[in-house]
Amino acid sequence: MSEKLDRRKKYTRMILKETLIELLYKKSISSITVKELCEQADINRSTFYTHYQDHYDLLNKIEDELANDLSSYLQRYNFSEQEESVKMTQKLVEYVQENQKIFNTLLNHNADPAFEKRMSDIARQFLMSNWEKVNHTNSAQSSYLSTFTISGAIHVIKEWLENDQKEPPSELAELIYRLSTGALYTQEK
Amino acid sequence: MSEKLDRRKKYTRMILKETLIELLYKKSISSITVKELCEQADINRSTFYTHYQDHYDLLNKIEDELANDLSSYLQRYNFSEQEESVKMTQKLVEYVQENQKIFNTLLNHNADPAFEKRMSDIARQFLMSNWEKVNHTNSAQSSYLSTFTISGAIHVIKEWLENDQKEPPSELAELIYRLSTGALYTQEK
């Protein structure tokens, strides 16, 4: 399945990804040149082309990888009980925090709108079943509800990232849960 | 003169040096194996042997390099005026601070006694002339004085390193100067 990588390939790809994220923090993808990327990564330009088509290709692969990692990370915590949807959200937030730099750049700085949608889709896929149980809605309504809730949650997480993650993940997850159940709107305790 | 290094050689040597310093922070040089060094640096062991005889050789080269760098660094600030010996000391301390990790390791953790002596010799070479001027002593006495002063200063700097450099370099340099002139001992202001 996955081609086996010796140390050199691993290092080359790792440093190129890392460097592109750093550049994306300051500039948009279209204003970045392959030349400057390679110079900053201290990798020969011709080496770059043996791995990627161009820097857009590299960005795509970074996003793919992140999406897959997040997906398989969430799969490991498939809580079945009711009540556990908060913990699921917390796991999601923890993962985002562990990769704060990359999420913050891809979601806030020079954001790729398509990436935000992919994240939403993945999160929805893993959280929907739980939300359905918790909220006892039929599947038609439930779809709208999860869309509404997840996109709201994503934006809360984006804001939290930009503000240097002042709250711990558990607290943020609890907050999002209360937002999703309308607890804050109706002022229920 | 200096052999030209392509990116690969540069990277290999850099990461090996960095990793050895990290290991030395925890273990003595004799208890470190080439195998573990290479595993932590993610460099093939056979590659190590194309650059260095063994890990003692690597340590020697790290020390050589540091000594040469320090030496040429100090050469750039050859203050001629009296009074300027404090600034010379400050430059020394600033250099140590910029390389705190490596100096702290080599001087405090698993110290190599020979290295401490080399540092002393280099510092003496650059500071002695100034001290002579300042203290108006003849050359025989001056030699003893500088030996006494420099070794005292080195140990003050070691202690300062271990205590996370609470004072700024300028203040430490001033303190060392006062120590060297006996100002603190005689309680002069």
Add this chain to the structure above:
DNA sequence: GACACAGTGTTGGATATTCAACAAACAGTA
């Protein structure tokens, strides 16, 4: 002593990266 076990230093062939050079595309400008 015999044995297992871990680290050493070396080798040869496979592979990845480097470097320098090239033609081509492009943008800005005199």
Add this chain to the structure above:
DNA sequence: TACTGTTTGTTGAATATCCAACACTGTGTC
């Protein structure tokens, strides 16, 4: 338009690194 400078994508040959295998040494243990 022609000129200038920059980036692009590609190539071939040189070089460095990787990897797996090897024989060897030392160390501890039964």
